[in-house]
Amino acid sequence: MKFKHVASAWKYPAILLCGIGISNFGAWVYFIALNLIVLDLTKSPLAVAGLYIVKPLATLFTNVWAGSVIDRMNKRTVMVTLDLIRAALIALLALNSSIWVIYSLVFVINMAEAMFGTTSRTYITKLIPIEQRKRFNSLRSLIDSGAFLIGPAIAGLLFLIGTPVVAIHINALALVLSGLITLFMPDLEKGESLSEIDRYLSWTIVKRDWGIVLNFSRQSSYVMLIYFLFSCMVVMETAMDSQEAAFAKSVLSLSDSDYGFLVSIAGAGIITGAIINATFISKVRISYLIGFGSLFVSIGYMMYALSTSFSIAATGFFLIAFSLAFANTGFQTFYQNNIPVEIMGRVGSIFGLLEALLVIMMTVIVGVSAHFLSIRFVVISGSGIMVALSILLMVLSMKSSKSMYYSSGAVMKDSTGS
Numbered sequence: 001m002k003f004k005h006v007a008s009a010w011k012y013p014a015i016l017l018c019g020i021g022i023s024n025f026g027a028w029v030y031f032i033a034l035n036l037i038v039l040d041l042t043k044s045p046l047a048v049a050g051l052y053i054v055k056p057l058a059t060l061f062t063n064v065w066a067g068s069v070i071d072r073m074n075k076r077t078v079m080v081t082l083d084l085i086r087a088a089l090i091a092l093l094a095l096n097s098s099i100w101v102i103y104s105l106v107f108v109i110n111m112a113e114a115m116f117g118t119t120s121r122t123y124i125t126k127l128i129p130i131e132q133r134k135r136f137n138s139l140r141s142l143i144d145s146g147a148f149l150i151g152p153a154i155a156g157l158l159f160l161i162g163t164p165v166v167a168i169h170i171n172a173l174a175l176v177l178s179g180l181i182t183l184f185m186p187d188l189e190k191g192e193s194l195s196e197i198d199r200y201l202s203w204t205i206v207k208r209d210w211g212i213v214l215n216f217s218r219q220s221s222y223v224m225l226i227y228f229l230f231s232c233m234v235v236m237e238t239a240m241d242s243q244e245a246a247f248a249k250s251v252l253s254l255s256d257s258d259y260g261f262l263v264s265i266a267g268a269g270i271i272t273g274a275i276i277n278a279t280f281i282s283k284v285r286i287s288y289l290i291g292f293g294s295l296f297v298s299i300g301y302m303m304y305a306l307s308t309s310f311s312i313a314a315t316g317f318f319l320i321a322f323s324l325a326f327a328n329t330g331f332q333t334f335y336q337n338n339i340p341v342e343i344m345g346r347v348g349s350i351f352g353l354l355e356a357l358l359v360i361m362m363t364v365i366v367g368v369s370a371h372f373l374s375i376r377f378v379v380i381s382g383s384g385i386m387v388a389l390s391i392l393l394m395v396l397s398m399k400s401s402k403s404m405y406y407s408s409g410a411v412m413k414d415s416t417g418s
Contacts, residue, residue, distance in 0.1 A: 012185055013128055013136050019181035020120075021143045023083070026174025029154055030090060033167035034106070040164075042099055051106060058110035059356040066115045067349030068209045071342065074189045075123040076182060082116040083179030091172040094165040118348040125336040125344060126188045137332045138274075138281040141325045145274035212343060213350050222402060223338045224351075226290070229393045230331050231355045233294055236386045239362040240301060240379060247304075247375050252313055265314045269321030277325040286337075286406040289330025291394030296323035298386035305376070305383040338405055 038048050070078065089109050096102055128136050217224045248254045248262060296319055303316030339347050370378045397406070 019178045023178040026171040029167045030171035033164035036164045054106050055110045056356040056360050058107050059114045062111045062114045063349040063353035067346030070119050070345030076187050078119045080179045080182050082112045083175045086112045087172040087175035094168040122344040125341050134333045137329045138278040142274040142278045145270040209346050235358040238359050239366040240382050242363050251376050266317045266321040269318035273322035273325035286330050287397040289326045291397040293323050293327030294390040294393050298390040301383040305379040
């Protein structure tokens with residue numbers, strides 16, 4: 001009877017995890033293949049670097065209004081539609097040889113990805129009961145880790161038996177399959193109707209929605225402070241990662257093979273952390289996952305920044321990757337438990353917009369500083385900022401007076417007037 005109960009409770013979460021896994025594996029194949037296609041077309045590393053700028057720019061363009069659409073539409077329908085749109089656009093990539101057409105398609109694909117991420121987070125929160133969320137997020141972290149390790153290997157195998165264009169088509173098929181799997185998920189908003197004014201997106205509605213998010217942020221200042229601090233950690237990680245290869249080669253004097261081995265060690269850290277996280281997740285508090293997970297990520301970056309040998313750098317890399325699984329699981333669960341699902345799309349989109357802006361700014365600042373100063377100084381300074389942020393995040397998350405935000409009790413209700 002117990003097995004039947006568990007099987008019933010995890011039927012749809014398991015299907016959803018399957019769809020996420022297929023999509024993630026396909027995304028890694030697409031990512032590597034696209035880089036090779038652009039490099040082959042242009043022979044320019046700068047053109048490849050441009051692909052990394054397109055994503056935050058697409059997020060900026062999309063997140064201004066996307067939350068207003070997501071919160072007012074059927075989430076399952078939006079997810080299936082976005083999967084199929086991305087599949088069609090990715091298939092078109094393989095048919096074009098113009099770099100500007102490719103950039104344009106990638107921009108629209110990243111717009112769809114930005115919307116999909118926010119939509120799926122809201123759908124997951126509605127689907128997964130509060131007592132299952134921590135376990136679900138840990139399993140999702142494990143799947144993401146597997147995709148990080150196995151995805152590039154699959155891409156390499158595809159390149160051996162075909163071309164990057166074939167790999168692009170494989171990802172398009174993966175997205176179609178992911179969309180079909182999503183169709184088997186329950187329609188959680190079936191029969192819900194929208195008011196007539198909400199059927200049409202206008203600047204007035206967008207401004208009103210921004211006001212709703214601002215009002216919620218004021219009422220739930222502690223929740224949004226934790227959200228903001230964790231987002232700042234993500235921003236600093238992204239900025240530091242932009243100098244990773246340059247630091248390894250010019251400061252640590254690593255060869256290409258040494259650097260490749262360093263990345264492999266990070267992969268081992270990711271999968272190890274994800275497995276331990278998924279195994280013992282029920283015994284660890286959400287506040288510990290966020291606080292200690294973030295602290296050890298920043299310590300790993302500082303070890304890497306101060307390293308003078310391959311072994312110290314490798315230890316730092318492993319610690320970063322190992323700790324990310326815990327920090328991300330804790331934050332995702334905290335977010336799901338404390339943001340009202342009725343406005344989750346708007347909150348996620350608007351704060352995602354802020355995060356994208358900060359990513360662009362910090363990546364430029366770090367890049368320019370590394371050029372005119374020294375890479376070692378910039379990486380150590382950035383790691384120091386991360387340590388300070390993580391200590392503040394840990395202190396705030398460990399406060400006994402805030403324990404209700406990390407419990408598996410009642411989820412906050414929407415009092416925003418949305």
